[in-house]
Amino acid sequence: MSYYNNIIISMLTLYFICLLFFLIPISILITYEINMLINLYYLSIKIKSEKNDIIVINLVKLYIRRRRWLFSIRLLEDSLSHNGNTNYYNYLGICYSTLQQYTIARYHYEQVLKIDPDNLMSLSGIAKLYILTNQSDKAFEAYMKILNIDPKDKSAKYNINQLMRSHNRDSRI
Template sequence: MVFMFQLYLVFIILFLIPLCYLVTNEIVKLLFENRLSKSLIPLGRSQKLTKEQVLSLAKIYIRKKQWLSCILMLEFYAKIDNSNLGEYYNSIGFCYQLIDFNLLAKDYYSQARAFSPSNILFLKNLAKVYWLCNNLQDSLSTYKQILELDPQNKIALDNINILIKKIKKTF
């Protein structure tokens, strides 16, 4: 009887340790993000934030699913900081994609690509949203453009094969 109780305690402890670790990790992450956002927001009102600070704050808004705050902040900084328009537009497109406004996401990803046509991340996002909008030909050509820049890109290689099969089925 005592052995069964000890075995029960061991199993409970083995289950609770990883659970405690995961919960603690999330609490630490939330505290860090909260502290970072509280330190950046007043700073943004009195002086211009750096690109890294803006994108960090955008990540926090995205994690908290505060889409409008994220989009408005990025739009504001896109107007006052012309040197990072591609990254800002890509992040805005990502927000729209997360809330299933894929046509708007496509527009912003296209604008991001216009500012940096060789940025593979921008191209991947654009190809994915073309696919989500059922624009398979444009998605295929964008993935081919990625392969021109990075011939070993596994995501592009895999998706090109899938897209070719899908396009053949439709004809």
């Protein structure tokens, strides 16, 4: 009987040793994967933080170049809930104006102008919206404000000349 007990004990010992040789690598793999998931989670949180506005803006620029307006809008609106960066409002204005949602685009540009009245990107965007909605007088005012801030702005000068030409053409008719 003792012989069989020794065999059983040695078999159990061998079984546990083999089991440990398989379980240790598996537990290391599982620990590694859990660590990777935790790192990815913290990285996703980090992207939404204030320090990574550049990453969000670059991703939005990429979406805009690829004409993925709704992806851009979704990312920007999610980011706005975490951080009220004026660049987010400007890019939302660009996306909505491209989708011909001029009222919403103007709202986003105006949000920037409430925070920073001299923001050239918003002034330029809102001036373009005024042109698209046939509000030449308001567009002219916006371009004049741009020139007051930056007298060398060639785009504003060009657009003012275009507005004046079209106004002269319309007054002749």
